[in-house]
Amino acid sequence: MKNFNPIRGTYDYLPKEARLREYVRATILNSYQENGYNLIDTPILESLDFLNSSEGGDNLRLMFKTIKRGEKLDLSKENLTESDIAEEGLRYDLTVPLARMYSNNREKLPTPFRTIQIGSAFRAERPQKGRNRQFTQCDIDVFGDSSINAELELIKTCFDTLARLGFENLTLKINDREILNQLVRFSGFSDGEINTVCVTLDKIEKIYMTGVMMELIEKGFDTEKINKLVDIVNDIVENGLQASGKYGVKVENISRLNYLIDTLNRLTGNRYSIKYDISIVRGQGYYTGTVYEIYTDGFSGAIGGGGRYDKMVEKFSGISCPAVGICLGFEPICMLLKDRQSSLDIRKNLVLLYDSDDDIIEVFNLKDELKKEYNVALYSRPKNIKNFYSKIGEVADLLTSVKEQKENKPFKQL
Amino acid sequence: MKNFNPIRGTYDYLPKEARLREYVRATILNSYQENGYNLIDTPILESLDFLNSSEGGDNLRLMFKTIKRGEKLDLSKENLTESDIAEEGLRYDLTVPLARMYSNNREKLPTPFRTIQIGSAFRAERPQKGRNRQFTQCDIDVFGDSSINAELELIKTCFDTLARLGFENLTLKINDREILNQLVRFSGFSDGEINTVCVTLDKIEKIYMTGVMMELIEKGFDTEKINKLVDIVNDIVENGLQASGKYGVKVENISRLNYLIDTLNRLTGNRYSIKYDISIVRGQGYYTGTVYEIYTDGFSGAIGGGGRYDKMVEKFSGISCPAVGICLGFEPICMLLKDRQSSLDIRKNLVLLYDSDDDIIEVFNLKDELKKEYNVALYSRPKNIKNFYSKIGEVADLLTSVKEQKENKPFKQL
Numbered sequence: 145m146k147n148f149n150p151i152r153g154t155y156d157y158l159p160k161e162a163r164l165r166e167y168v169r170a171t172i173l174n175s176y177q178e179n180g181y182n183l184i185d186t187p188i189l190e191s192l193d194f195l196n197s198s199e200g201g202d203n204l205r206l207m208f209k210t211i212k213r214g215e216k217l218d219l220s221k222e223n224l225t226e227s228d229i230a231e232e233g234l235r236y237d238l239t240v241p242l243a244r245m246y247s248n249n250r251e252k253l254p255t256p257f258r259t260i261q262i263g264s265a266f267r268a269e270r271p272q273k274g275r276n277r278q279f280t281q282c283d284i285d286v287f288g289d290s291s292i293n294a295e296l297e298l299i300k301t302c303f304d305t306l307a308r309l310g311f312e313n314l315t316l317k318i319n320d321r322e323i324l325n326q327l328v329r330f331s332g333f334s335d336g337e338i339n340t341v342c343v344t345l346d347k348i349e350k351i352y353m354t355g356v357m358m359e360l361i362e363k364g365f366d367t368e369k370i371n372k373l374v375d376i377v378n379d380i381v382e383n384g385l386q387a388s389g390k391y392g393v394k395v396e397n398i399s400r401l402n403y404l405i406d407t408l409n410r411l412t413g414n415r416y417s418i419k420y421d422i423s424i425v426r427g428q429g430y431y432t433g434t435v436y437e438i439y440t441d442g443f444s445g446a447i448g449g450g451g452r453y454d455k456m457v458e459k460f461s462g463i464s465c466p467a468v469g470i471c472l473g474f475e476p477i478c479m480l481l482k483d484r485q486s487s488l489d490i491r492k493n494l495v496l497l498y499d500s501d502d503d504i505i506e507v508f509n510l511k512d513e514l515k516k517e518y519n520v521a522l523y524s525r526p527k528n529i530k531n532f533y534s535k536i537g538e539v540a541d542l543l544t545s546v547k548e549q550k551e552n553k554p555f556k557q558l
Numbered sequence: 559m560k561n562f563n564p565i566r567g568t569y570d571y572l573p574k575e576a577r578l579r580e581y582v583r584a585t586i587l588n589s590y591q592e593n594g595y596n597l598i599d600t601p602i603l604e605s606l607d608f609l610n611s612s613e614g615g616d617n618l619r620l621m622f623k624t625i626k627r628g629e630k631l632d633l634s635k636e637n638l639t640e641s642d643i644a645e646e647g648l649r650y651d652l653t654v655p656l657a658r659m660y661s662n663n664r665e666k667l668p669t670p671f672r673t674i675q676i677g678s679a680f681r682a683e684r685p686q687k688g689r690n691r692q693f694t695q696c697d698i699d700v701f702g703d704s705s706i707n708a709e710l711e712l713i714k715t716c717f718d719t720l721a722r723l724g725f726e727n728l729t730l731k732i733n734d735r736e737i738l739n740q741l742v743r744f745s746g747f748s749d750g751e752i753n754t755v756c757v758t759l760d761k762i763e764k765i766y767m768t769g770v771m772m773e774l775i776e777k778g779f780d781t782e783k784i785n786k787l788v789d790i791v792n793d794i795v796e797n798g799l800q801a802s803g804k805y806g807v808k809v810e811n812i813s814r815l816n817y818l819i820d821t822l823n824r825l826t827g828n829r830y831s832i833k834y835d836i837s838i839v840r841g842q843g844y845y846t847g848t849v850y851e852i853y854t855d856g857f858s859g860a861i862g863g864g865g866r867y868d869k870m871v872e873k874f875s876g877i878s879c880p881a882v883g884i885c886l887g888f889e890p891i892c893m894l895l896k897d898r899q900s901s902l903d904i905r906k907n908l909v910l911l912y913d914s915d916d917d918i919i920e921v922f923n924l925k926d927e928l929k930k931e932y933n934v935a936l937y938s939r940p941k942n943i944k945n946f947y948s949k950i951g952e953v954a955d956l957l958t959s960v961k962e963q964k965e966n967k968p969f970k971q972l
Contacts, residue, residue: 148608148662148875151646154601156659158666159673162597166587173580177905180925180935182953183576187568187692188602188678189622194562208603211623211644213682219638226633229643230625232565245570248562252572254949258935259573264602268627278601293918297936300922411922461562491591504707508714508825511594521594521672522711535668539596 153269153277159539160485161478165280167490168309168478172282173262175305179297181258181284186241188264189232196233197460198240199429206267208234234266238281239430239453239469246287247461256289262474276475283450285469287457292404295434295452298470299404300411302438302448309477310484311440311447317421318405318436321451323388323397324425327380330392331373337365339429341373348423353378377422385420401434430456434468443480448472486541494518494555495536497525497545507546514549518542533558567683567691573953574899575892579694581904582723582892586696587676589719593711595672595698600655602648602678609647611874612654613843620681622648648680652695653844653867653883660701661875670703676888690889697864699883701871706818709848709866712884713818714825716852716862723891724898725854725861731835732819732850735865737802737811738839741794744806745787751779753843755787762837767792791836799834815848844870848882857894862886900955908932908969909950911939911959921960928963932956947972 150156157165177183189210196204209230211217221228235241238261246257261283269275284301286294299316306314324345328338344359351359353374360370380387389398401420408418426435426449433452440447450470457465481488494514498507507522514520521540526532536543542555564570571579591597603624610618623644625631635642649655652675660671675697683689698715700708713730720728738759742752758773765773767788774784794801803812815834822832840849840863847866854861864884871879895902908928912921921936928934935954940946950957956969 146874148658150601150659151603151605154603156601156662157599158663159596159598162599165599166597170584177933178929180907180909180933182573182907182935183580184573185571185576185579187564187570189565189568189680189692191565208646209625210648211625211640217640219640219643224633224638226625226631229633232622234624244562245564248570249572252949252952254937254946254953255940256937257953266603278603291938293936293938296918407918410919460560493594493596495594504710504821505824515592519591519594521596522707523668523670524705524707526669532668535666538666539668539672 151277153271153275155276160537161482163490164481164485164488165474165478167488168474168481169262169280169282171309172305172472172474173260175308176260176282176284176301179301179304181260181301183260183262184242184245185261185263186235186238186245188234188266190235190241190244192227192230192233194244195235195240198243199456199459200236200240201427201429203236203267206269207236208266208268210234236267237265238263238283238471239285239456242283242285243456243460243467246465247457247463250287250463250465253287255287256294257287259283259285259287261285280474281471282474283469283471285467287467288465289468290454290466292400292434294466294468295404295436296407296411298450298468299408299436302470302472303408303412303416305472306438306440306448306477309481310488311480313416313441315417315419315439316408316436317419317424317439318401318434319421319424320397320401320434321425321431322433323385323393323401324422326393326397327376327388327391327422328373331376332369333365333373341365342425343427345377345423346425346427348377380422404434426451436470438472440480443476445476446473447476447480492518492542493540494520494542494544495523495540495558496520496549497523497543499525499546502546510546510549565691567685567689569690574951575896577904578895578899578902579888579892581902582888582895583676583694583696585723586719586886586888587674589722590674590696590698590715593715593718595674595715597674597676598656598659599675599677600649600652600659602680603646604649604655604658606641606644606647608658609649609654612657613870613873614650614654615841615843617650617681620683621650622680622682624648650681651679652677652697652885653699653870656697656699657870657874657881660879661871661877664701664877664879667701669701670708671701673697673699673701675699694888695885696888697883697885699881701881702879703882704868704880706814706848708880708882709818709850710821710825712864712882713822713850713852716884716886717822717826717830719886720852720854720862720891723895724902725894727830727855729831729833729853730822730850731833731838731853732815732848733835733838734811734815734848735839735845736847737799737807737815738836740807740811741790741802741805741836742787745790746783747779747787755779756839757841759791759837760839760841762791794836818848840865850884852886854894857890859890860887861890861894906932906956907954908934908956908958909937909954909972910934910963911937911957913939913960916960924960924963928958 210232212231328341376391405418430453431451432454435451437446438448452468454466511520537558544555624646626645742755790805844867845865846868849865851860852862866882868880925934951972958969
């Protein structure tokens with residue numbers, strides 16, 4: 145017996161799950177669109193030169209690469225390296241291709257330019273729960289808007305979207321890389337050290353302050369600097385964003401973030417928990433300003449997150465252009481909604497059984513009538529009804545027959 | 559200046575075009591679902607062993623292949639061949655992965671099993687107009703139904719879908735590989751010769767009967783056989799399917815096809831041109847029965863097509879399972895709809911301008927109100943209004959401002 149499984153780290157989605165995923169996709173897309181973002185699309189394959197020039201970090205190591213074709217592929221060459229045989233890469237996220245696409249088309253596009261991307265990205269991660277090698281991202285981004293209103297709308301849009309999907313208890317944790325940089329600098333670290341210190345701070349939730357201290361000692365930093373940083377962080381954790389003013393953080397940074405938090409609270413009627421959190425860093429090297437993550441009950445990781453990356457377009461194209469984005473975690477959202485799939489507002493699937501003596505034109509006319517309200521699948525009445533019932537639940541919610549419809553009988557629930 | 563174009567044969571879709579493509583996708587998907595087909599999804603990457611075992615013909619040669627990763631990639635090996643360095647392939651269609659997925663899950667699935675697949679496939683074709691290296695397919699298929707009603711519903715569903723997209727003049731050309739085989743055999747060709755003869759017959763529309771004769775002569779066949787075949791084909795072209803009975807075609811094949819054509823005409827109120835066409839062959843080696851193509855005004859190629867492939871699942875899994883499918887050509891449909899995009903029933907995009915003295919909460923409240931009917935994008939009133947107008951059409955249909963809304967002024971058309 146041959147193996148018909150999908151390749152490692154990828155999945156086949158059968159009807160029930162695919163239907164939920166499509167519902168989530170459509171709900172997110174519609175909500176994004178209603179809020180004034182515009183769907184765009186870029187190819188799954190990108191040139192390797194381009195991808196390698198992105199600040200992809202670990203993602204570059206995990207990239208799927210395609211083999212050169214035809215005469216370009218010379219396997220007889222001596223001391224062959226991967227770059228001799230590789231042609232394209234599969235995109236590892238949607239942000240890097242977006243920056244390329246924007247750099248290529250900015251003359252045609254309005255400023256600010258708001259985009260939606262919903263598509264697949266690929267990383268050859270060690271397969272494990274929650275680490276798919278092909279996964280869906282749902283991003284919105286704004287190019288050409290340096291004002292904090294860009295963040296405001298992005299986050300408000302994600303709140304609206306998650307509410308529409310039925311999520312009630314949401315927490316937004318927000319930080320600003322500029323504030324973080326100022327605090328780390330104030331503790332005595334040099335500009336070149338800031339990034340590695342931030343990577344450690346990112347782990348506060350996991351390893352607590354003791355773990356952070358130990359990791360910074362392991363990284364070889366002075367205990368004096370470390371102690372100063374720890375005192376600052378502890379003070380801010382206890383006394384909030386306002387306390388950071390004591391440690392050299394500029395007033396405009398603090399008031400900007402306060403404006404964002406206050407306005408979000410007003411716009412959402414204080415429905416959600418929105419708080420400054422010094423441990424939110426986000427790994428990617430490209431973030432330059434605000435960074436944020438959205439959490440909900442029943443899932444320990446973030447179900448959304450993003451931040452400002454004002455230098456990416458400039459790095460690619462030489463043209464300065466502020467940029468900021470947020471993405472919703474499609475895979476965790478689908479996982480969380482799985483349990484209450486039947487309560488979601490998805491068009492119901494109806495099976496219409498017909499018998500061999502039913503007139504086929506009549507059968508189709510009845511189907512057309514029922515289609516106004518349901519998705520209608522015709523089935524010739526099965527001989528083995530038990531076997532039929534055991535499998536039909538994968539594709540259908542309700543059952544009726546031509547005969548029962550003529551007698552005005554109600555649908556059977558499956 | 560660096561090059562920011564997408565790679566050869568692939569495209570970036572800017573908002574206006576992406577919006578049309580999403581409208582086409584959603585319309586096709588909804589129509590397929592209402593007709594009782596079920597969305598499923600399979601990965602873009604498949605194992606090369608599996609793909610190479612499919613009857614992919616030329617498509618195997620055009621396949622994108624990924625490079626082995628980590629220790630698996632040994633470039634120091636002598637006499638290196640492509641199979642030493644290749645790991646996965648990008649799917650070249652959606653039918654082959656579907657057969658794999660069905661073989662793997664048939665125990666869980668009802669019979670018949672109706673599927674929808676809308677996704678990307680990849681072929682490294684020589685870039686030319688209409689030949690994208692990444693392209694979208696929109697397939698519906700039925701597994702486990704050998705009755706002609708499977709074809710009936712597939713074709714009726716595509717007619718419904720195309721009607722919803724605004725296509726009025728449709729022509730369905732239909733043939734049956736079994737009938738074709740019987741006719742070719744009757745002309746004196748051996749079973750082993752049938753396929754190559756059919757490949758030539760496929761070209762009647764392009765090279766006419768004279769061309770067909772010449773190509774068959776070039777292929778080295780007896781003129782006697784060729785003349786007999788040509789006489790038969792001419793008779794059938796002139797006198798229709800019924801004439802084929804004279805040449806050894808079984809009555810059940812003829813009446814099956816007649817039933818399909820008659821019932822389709824009755825179901826569609828004779829709205830479309832539905833006709834037997836002996837030149838419809840379709841290239842793929844896997845077709846075993848009915849084959850059909852849909853044509854419309856303004857485009858010379860087919861905008862849909864498919865057929866029966868009763869042996870594919872058996873070839874993969876050893877288990878006999880009839881299968882039949884049809885796909886709509888996403889790329890030509892989008893191309894044909896481009897000219898009348900503004901008349902399509904797509905939710906309108908509205909720009910809402912605000913001024914720096916507008917209260918941000920009021921602005922958002924107005925946006926929420928307008929969102930009930932429109933997609934609403936907030937723009938701070940631009941300084942350079944001329945530049946703004948020149949680019950806003952890419953993303954918006956209508957324009958208003960907070961001020962104008964307070965004065966109940968109508969929207970501006972863009």
